Amino acid sequence: MQIAIIGAGMSGLTCARQLLEQGHQVTVFEKSHNVSGRMSTRQTELGGFDHGAQYFTAKSPAFKKAVATWSKDGWVAPWKGRFVTLENGKSKPAGANGSGVRHVGVPGMREIGVQLAHELDVRSAQRVERIEPLGKQWLLIVQSDTVPISATAGPFDAVVVAVPADQAAGLLRVAPALAEQAASTHLVPCWSLMLAFQESLELGFDGAWVNGSRLAWLAHDASKPGRRPGEHWVGQASVAWSVEHLEDDPERAKEKLLKAFHEATNTHVQPVYAAVHRWRYAQAAQPLAGDCLWDAALRIGACGDWFAAGLDGAGRIENAWLSGAAMAQRLT
Template identity: 40%
Template sequence: MTAISARSARRFAVVGAGLAGLACARTLAQAGHAVTVFEAEATVGGRMATRASPFGDFDVGAQYFTVRDARFAQALEATAADVTRRWSANAVRVLDPEGRVIEAALPAREPHWVAMPTMRALPERWAAPLLASGQLLLGTRVTALQPDALGTARWQLHTEGAAGATHVHAGFDAVMLALPAWQARTLLSLSEQTKPLSALLAGVEVAPCWTLAVAFPNAMQPGLQTLGPQWNAARSTHHRAAWLARESSKPGRSGIERWTIQASAAWSQEHAQDDAERVIAKLLKAFAEVTGIRATPAWVEAVLWRQAQTIKPLGRSHVWDAGRQLGLCGDWCLGHRVEDAFLSGLELALQLA
């Protein structure tokens, strides 16, 4: 990418440090622009999330990623080859409600990749230069987006940080919202100047997902064979459990037997208001029915992602409103794959860089 002159460099705000936001921010920064990234959480990565347990970590968000676009492949090879590995998922299988393999429904084979030691390692790698240079503000939630008080051609962001501390960050030439669709829509709806962009997201549909993490440390005892089936990952037509993965089979992970179960979109929607205890009981039953593992786990946790799987995407890689100098990106623009998030952020940045 050709470097730009100091005179043509611009100041950008990127709201959200998931993969889309990081892809957008790093591309703009590499082009010579001044970039500030605002992230409400204490960590980066969005749904490339990790939960720690006494028995090892769990990828409770994105389970793996595939690589279909040459630009994504190039970025991984150039910057993250040492923290990504191919995961031999033991031929991802499709199961019927009784746990029987439906051979005719096996999907087309393509490599499955994971980051090490957890999926969050990839966004952490891409965030590191931004964090080191002070361009990434963690634990900083953007509460309002308004024209700059000193010049309406620019933007100012109102933020809230630790212990409710508030701050106004001003002087941005343009703002990129790399947020889940519902969060972007909510933020845009707060201001008369940005409401029209909010309407663009009305047709985007994203389903929730209950995720269950379970650990069986006793399976490591001498003489006790690995619990359950011989496969390490499966798509299931069970009405509750849509995806199951043996976390301990992924490269760079602890060998303690651990599984992640993701509920179906329909079941998650129906039970989005349930408490975690009830969800745990129901998903443990589904887990036992699909895998045959009926042992009581030593550790279990349920996580609800209220926006997880895109049912109806925007239908284009990003949104750029040149008149308002506002952009939108996220996996929901194209789908729900990890690569979709990367491409959305990249293509928004390339339009401006």
């Protein structure tokens, strides 16, 4: 079959990879210039920053098997950092949060997506505006950064929508029942802060869950395996603060989050590099039951980390992988 997949994050790439191995012709459309979605690594002159997904764990047997293969191939490695909880400028052991093996992509989180995309036909910087029926097949109306007018791609025998639920609902209008289910959940935002310092802050930890702050998480990014040495930190704001300040000017958000970093760490050293990134769709507020959506008659479906996929909660890399794998099985 000729299959179109919209979205080159973990879920879309997992689905595409498995379909390719089954002998299907797969084309992946990605609105960004790079693959990996929220598993992104911001490259700077000072090194990379994992400003999206920070790490991942593996619970299900199928995902554990995949991670073992990635580890053998050198895509991932365990992050053996020091983890704490911060509150009022004081640290204490991480407790339950500190248990389990945390895996990271090497040399950055984005690398996993890059490797999964190898040998796939990925059309980057191509935003799918809508899906249109053509008999029993589908056409995609696509907008490219380099072409002023929309173009048509297809026809395709099946379409998989692998984007956040909020965006998937709009693309799935051609399958109203699926669109309604996608619209029943949504993803909450997250502001990420990236900082680099000239000298070590000597904070005594590599990752921290933060209580009572605008920031909910801090990570010494350079402590992850395969990273360029340096004092590189990533902070991620709480859901409540990110929702409240979603439309803030980036400079204003950076100022507020830098202040929160200083308060949480009891330091006042000014960074030599500071930047923020707004993830408008960061994590599912309420995961959708099941592992994917699929209409066998229309041959259209959706997958993503907004599905529970048999796990407790959503928004994890494992949710995305399990959902993408389940979607590929629907198409066999």
